[in-house]
Amino acid sequence: MVKVVICGAAGGIGQPLSLLLKQSDYITHLALYDVVNAPGVAADLSHINTVVIPAGVPRKPGMTRDDLFKINAGIIRDLSEGIVKNCPGAFILVISNPVNSTVPIVAEVLKRHGAFDPRRVFGISTLDVVRSSRFVYELDNSIDPRSTRVTVIGGHSGVTIVPVLSQIPGQKFTKEQLDLLTHRIQYGGDEVVKAKDGAGSATLSMAYAGARFTSAILEATVAGKTGLVESTYVNLHADEESTAAFRAKTQLEYFAQDVEFGREGVSKIRPLPELSAYEQTLLDAAIPELKVNITKGTAFITDASKI
Ligand SMILES: NC(=O)c1ccc[n+]([C@@H]2O[C@H](COP(=O)([O-])OP(=O)(O)OC[C@H]3O[C@@H](n4cnc5c(N)ncnc54)[C@H](O)[C@@H]3O)[C@@H](O)[C@H]2O)c1
Numbered sequence: 001m002v003k004v005v006i007c008g009a010a011g012g013i014g015q016p017l018s019l020l021l022k023q024s025d026y027i028t029h030l031a032l033y034d035v036v037n038a039p040g041v042a043a044d045l046s047h048i049n050t051v052v053i054p055a056g057v058p059r060k061p062g063m064t065r066d067d068l069f070k071i072n073a074g075i076i077r078d079l080s081e082g083i084v085k086n087c088p089g090a091f092i093l094v095i096s097n098p099v100n101s102t103v104p105i106v107a108e109v110l111k112r113h114g115a116f117d118p119r120r121v122f123g124i125s126t127l128d129v130v131r132s133s134r135f136v137y138e139l140d141n142s143i144d145p146r147s148t149r150v151t152v153i154g155g156h157s158g159v160t161i162v163p164v165l166s167q168i169p170g171q172k173f174t175k176e177q178l179d180l181l182t183h184r185i186q187y188g189g190d191e192v193v194k195a196k197d198g199a200g201s202a203t204l205s206m207a208y209a210g211a212r213f214t215s216a217i218l219e220a221t222v223a224g225k226t227g228l229v230e231s232t233y234v235n236l237h238a239d240e241e242s243t244a245a246f247r248a249k250t251q252l253e254y255f256a257q258d259v260e261f262g263r264e265g266v267s268k269i270r271p272l273p274e275l276s277a278y279e280q281t282l283l284d285a286a287i288p289e290l291k292v293n294i295t296k297g298t299a300f301i302t303d304a305s306k307i
């Protein structure tokens with residue numbers, strides 16, 4: 001049996017995501033939970049293979065994702081406690097913002113219970129990848145946005161989002177185009193928040209991105225399909241060998257990068273693609289902010305006095 005639970009299923013993302021996942025051939029039991037049904041969650045969580053978490057508050061205009069930490073950190077901690085107690089081996093896919101911090105929260109809760117397998121916990125940054133293909137296509141109609149996959153490294157907020165546009169075959173963007181594209185990809189979420197004018201953030205595009213990422217995980221872990229790759233925010237210890245040099249150089253424990261999937265989740269974290277000088281500057285700006293975000297998430301569980 002392949003059981004997937006969506007925590008926050010009644011929300012703006014949860015509803016369309018549930019609809020999309022309902023159509024998956026791999027899922028035999030789709031369980032939908034929200035706060036109103038919280039007591040039922042624990043009772044029904046056993047034998048779950050995969051948990052997708054879009055629970056928590058979204059942004060309003062003028063807010064950063066980090067402003068959501070105060071409310072969402074506690075929600076993620078409590079859901080993680082429920083998961084670790086009832087389905088400790090599940091694959092956990094985190095949508096709730098700020099992803100750069102919520103993923104470390106999940107990891108620390110699992111660690112406390114001796115149940116952390118870094119190959120099984122993911123921050124979903126697929127929306128940045130989807131936006132990248134779409135925005136590049138708007139500038140250059142000759143590419144196919146469905147098959148042109150852009151690697152996006154770093155994290156999922158503002159300057160931590162580093163699109164590696166130099167890897168798109170045949171592309172020679174001018175500096176002005178690079179500035180425009182990079183800014184749109186880094187702040188695409190703000191465009192939606194502004195347009196919704198207080199009614200939340202991206203939901204439909206996120207549901208699409210979330211369903212795409214969940215399907216990739218299911219195809220690899222359930223069906224044993226190989227060759228699947230997505231950029232995703234993970235704990236770098238999921239692949240000690242490939243990430244050793246990068247960890248030593250940057251002191252980062254979490255990072256979004258192209259990841260290959262296998263039966264156990266992460267099978268390989270690909271080495272960083274060759275970066276242009278432009279992208280290296282973006283990465284240099286991303287690293288200090290990522291560190292702050294990661295420390296904040298980790299400290300929420302290990303040492304609340306540091307937040
Ligand atoms: N990773 C990404 O790329 C990305 C993209 C868009 C939105 N987000 C984030 O996703 C989250 C949800 O956004 P939304 O638009 O769906 O918000 P929403 O407010 O429409 O829905 C959130 C749902 O979570 C539920 N919830 C709250 N606490 C819960 C708990 N303890 N257990 C179960 N359910 C709980 C709420 O009742 C609500 O139905 C936000 O934090 C948002 O910032 C992330």
Ligand SMILES: O=C(O)C[C@H](O)C(=O)O
Binds near residue numbers: 097127201
């Ligand atoms: O921007 C947000 O707050 C939601 C999401 O992270 C997004 O990228 O659209």
